Amino acid sequence: MASSDSLKAFMVDNGITDWTPPQDLVYHYDCVAHAEQLKAKPWQDDPNYFTQVRVSAMALVKM
Secondary structure: OHHHHHHHHHHHHHOOOOOOOHHHHHHOOOHHHHHHHHHHOHHHHOOOOOOOOOOOHHHHHHO
16 A cells, blocks of 8 residues: 555656556447447448558467
8 A cells, every 4th residue: 555655746746647458449449339330331332441450469379
């Protein structure tokens, strides 16, 4: 407990805030946006729609 209190005090004293890096926003799930994408089906019109793929390390091991 004392270490977490001292960390909080250090963060307040030095103006440090929690920040989510932009690369972590890839994993944020938006239900409404996902439903809209499924309805629009842009991959049917554009064969090059999917240009990048992210594969987790665990999925890569299972492949």
